[in-house]
Amino acid sequence: EGNEPGDSTKITYRELLHKVCQFANILRSQGVKKGDRVSIYLPMILELVIAMLACARIGALHSVVFAGFSADSLCERILDCGCCLLIT
Numbered sequence: 001e002g003n004e005p006g007d008s009t010k011i012t013y014r015e016l017l018h019k020v021c022q023f024a025n026i027l028r029s030q031g032v033k034k035g036d037r038v039s040i041y042l043p044m045i046l047e048l049v050i051a052m053l054a055c056a057r058i059g060a061l062h063s064v065v066f067a068g069f070s071a072d073s074l075c076e077r078i079l080d081c082g083c084c085l086l087i088t
Contacts, residue, residue: 001044003043003044009046011046016050016053019050020050020053020054020057021054021057023051023054024054027054027055027058027060027085028058030085032055032058032060032084033058033059034059034060035059035060035061036060036061036083036084036085037060037061037062037082037083037084038051038055038061038062038063038083038084038085038086038087039062039063039065039074039077039078039083040052040055040062040063040064040065040086040087041065041066041069041074041086041088042064042087042088043066044066048064051087052064061081063077063081063083065077
């Protein structure tokens with residue numbers, strides 16, 4: 001379910017697993033490995049869930065910063081967690 005009324009997406013577990021595995025491979029190709037920290041700066045969309053699950057799949061820690069935060073708030077959170085990658 002999205003933020004707006006009527007904004008929703010349906011996906012099967014098989015489709016979700018396929019997208020998560022694809023994104024996990026992308027993260028690995030960017031050098032993300034187990035124990036690394038990743039910040040995710042996205043609104044409430046399906047790709048947010050995919051990014052979170054992909055991080056969990058490869059053992060990377062993730063910190064979600066919702067898109068409503070300012071650039072300064074995002075910067076503080078990135079510096080605090082010492083992330084190696086920002087997903088936007």
